[in-house]
Amino acid sequence: MNQLERHADPRAVMRAVIENARSRTWTALPGIIESFDASAMTCVVQPAIQGQVRDKAGSLSSVNLPLLLDCPVQFTAGGGCTLTFPVKAGDECLVVFASRCIDSWWQSGGIQPQAELRMHDRSDGFALLGFRSQPRVIGAVSTSAVQIRSDDGQAYIEINPQSHAIGASTPGPITLTAPTVTINGDVTVNGKVTTTGDVKAGAISLQTHKHTGVTTGSGTSGGPTP
Structure with a gap:
């Protein structure tokens, strides 16, 4: 029962x-x-x-x-x-x-x-x-910044809400695909820069500029011209 x-x-x-x-x-x-x-x-x-x-x-x-x-x-x-x-x-x-x-x-x-x-x-x-x-x-969770990261923490992009700094780190390559990339500020590169296109400082092209006032021997050339 x-x-x-x-x-x-x-x-x-x-x-x-x-x-x-x-x-x-x-x-x-x-x-x-x-x-x-x-x-x-x-x-x-x-x-x-x-x-x-x-x-x-x-x-x-x-x-x-x-x-x-x-x-x-x-x-x-x-x-x-x-x-x-x-x-x-x-x-x-x-x-x-x-x-x-x-x-x-x-x-x-x-x-x-x-x-x-x-x-x-x-x-x-x-x-x-x-x-x-x-x-x-995953461990090692940042307590000071928001991150997009891999679980192992080796690759991440982060924003610090206090300093407003943006950081990124990766052991692999970084690839940007865009018709134009604009950076408003100074850029420091700790390493080599390789490009398949031209590099310009103002109107001066790294590929096509010429030097004026060139002398022979131990003299120096003049400044570059566009």
């Missing part, structure tokens, strides 16, 4: 009903990326918290929850700009479950009716990147 039936405790029955409803309400779970679809901006996620099942003998055992499919991936974005990341299998995330069905919105955007009347369901998860378990923390 069920213990609740034996005691006939209405408060215990109500608590059981509430706990049962809560167990079916999904809010958020940490997860591990199984695969990422860059074209659709969705991912498949393995929940990182196991569920429990009870066998016929009443014993509980832990099992992996089913994979979460087609979770929209959140990238920081706004105003026509987006900060993207090369999401890889094994990355950790937090999956947040919408309180209502997101199928119609996800497919068509805008304001849509509910395709189904499900609530807090595992089918309606959004993957938020960047949450980490302790074994995967």
Whole structure:
């Protein structure tokens, strides 16, 4: 006989009903990326918290929850700009479950009716990147500047909000692709400069300028002319 039936405790029955409803309400779970679809901006996620099942003998055992499919991936974005990341299998995330069905919105955007009347369901998860378990923390997080960095910290771009200094460091090459790069300020280069084009100081070209007043022997030439 069920213990609740034996005691006939209405408060215990109500608590059981509430706990049962809560167990079916999904809010958020940490997860591990199984695969990422860059074209659709969705991912498949393995929940990182196991569920429990009870066998016929009443014993509980832990099992992996089913994979979460087609979770929209959140990238920081706004105003026509987006900060993207090369999401890889094994990355950790937090999956947040919408309180209502997101199928119609996800497919068509805008304001849509509910395709189904499900609530807090595992089918309606959004993957938020960047949450980490302790074994995967990156360490050496700057406490003085905002950074875009590699996890190993060897490459980064940073802005210091106090000094307003902008810094960058990398063991690899830096490539700029633009029709024009403008720098308003002095430039110091600790190393060689190699260019396939011309270099000008004012109107004087490094490739085509000529010197005036040239003398032979131990004399010196005059200044360059355009």
